[in-house]
Amino acid sequence: MDRLRAMTVFVEVADAGSLSAAARRLGEPLTNVSRLLSQLEAHLNCTLIDRTTRRMALTDAGRDYLVTCRQVLEALEGAEGRIAGQSSTLSGEIAITAPVSFGRLHLLPV
Numbered sequence: 001m002d003r004l005r006a007m008t009v010f011v012e013v014a015d016a017g018s019l020s021a022a023a024r025r026l027g028e029p030l031t032n033v034s035r036l037l038s039q040l041e042a043h044l045n046c047t048l049i050d051r052t053t054r055r056m057a058l059t060d061a062g063r064d065y066l067v068t069c070r071q072v073l074e075a076l077e078g079a080e081g082r083i084a085g086q087s088s089t090l091s092g093e094i095a096i097t098a099p100v101s102f103g104r105l106h107l108l109p110v
Contacts, residue, residue, distance in 0.1 A: 001040070004072075004073075006037070006039060009026065009033055012025055013033065014062070014066050048066075
């Protein structure tokens, strides 16, 4: 079982409020979403979501684990963004090569 994928599915199920809605958002079959959630619960040896045919609700353990999953996934996205050079702040010097007349007309006023 890919735990990061299972965590992503769990967060999506919690946000969507149902397995079907989460499956639609993720573009995956309902059976895959249900199977991943069951595997995650088996791996953790606890129930994260109480499910009936009419409703679903996070358990206490599910609420705690949801907070942790969100933190882990956000940290992973941040690390991937920094590695990929998609940092939100720019740093360093910029060198511009242009004709002198262009510099006088357009760059000096700025």
